[in-house]
Amino acid sequence: MSSSIDPSLYPRLHETMADRFGTVVFKLLPDIADALLTHAADGLDTNVAAKLTDTARRLREEAAVRAERSEEHTSELQ
Numbered sequence: 001m002s003s004s005i006d007p008s009l010y011p012r013l014h015e016t017m018a019d020r021f022g023t024v025v026f027k028l029l030p031d032i033a034d035a036l037l038t039h040a041a042d043g044l045d046t047n048v049a050a051k052l053t054d055t056a057r058r059l060r061e062e063a064a065v066r067a068e069r070s071e072e073h074t075s076e077l078q
Contacts, residue, residue, distance in 0.1 A: 022071030
């Protein structure tokens, strides 16, 4: 069975997928951080709430870096 996709398009396809994946990751991390903060505010143990809050902060701070790494890893799948 042969592919109907021209192999010369693979690099562009991988680049497009990587860009879109990075965009999705960049948009999702703040949403995940919001969910963690909401859960932390639900009257949990103070240690658990502090860990969730810290994780949310890190996700917000590192969103751009993590999105960039996701793009790099996806584009390396060629």
